[in-house]
Amino acid sequence: MNVVTPKRFTIAEYHQLIELGFLTEANHIELIRGELIQMTAKGTPHTVCSSILCRQLDRLLGDQAVIRGQDPITLPNQSEPEPDVVIARGRDEDYLAHHPYPEDILLVIEISDKTIDYDQTTKLSLYAEAGISHYWIVNLPDSQLERHSQPYQNAQRKFSYLSKEISLSNQSVVIPGFKDALLDLSRLFPESALA
DSSP: OOOOOOOOHHHHHHOOOOOOOOSOOOGGEEEEEEEEEEEOOOOOOHHHHHHHHHHHHHHHHHGGGGEEESSSOOOOBBBBOOOOOEEEEOOOGGGGGOOOGGGGGEEEEEETTTHHHHHIIIHHHHHHTOOOOOEEEEETTEEEEEEEEEEEOOOOOOOOEEEEEEEEETOOOOOOOOEEEEEEEGTTTTTHHOO
16 A cells, blocks of 8 residues: 655755755745755734844844844754744854854744744744754734743653743833843734723
8 A cells, every 4th residue: 555645855955956946935935854845935014023122132132143034044854944033053154054053042032923822832842842042922913022932752752941031012021032121022022002
């Protein structure tokens, strides 16, 4: 009996598809655990939040770290997601040869509206499995920031984070690795500031 299975891609094969022109930025594709995943189109609140967040992080951190917006990171589980924001060690030039690896990454941030369930399950598990120490979800529907830390694997071999903290839109939070850098959440949730 023949069993039909999907074709899984390695990171090298994925890069080859890009180099050959089969995949372009217009395709909005991520490689997640060897599968090509169509990314959801970003709405206006998502885009505005992303812009504000990157601007704030740039002001707070300056040249102390690399701030990447919607650029790939390379994970050992045959994945190359494009998180909304990544804070990585070093300088931009350090990533000419390759995208940041988990050991380079201080923080991954996903901005969630339509993708909230996916970001709270699939992406959370993906980043925990890769050993990403800090994963934040800017939860636009609930106007709150979900801060996950301490990745682990449970007895059923599933990956998650031991710690989850919720911060509300009227609070400020410390950026991991930068004890003097406080991120003002009210700027990320402008609609909640009007309520």
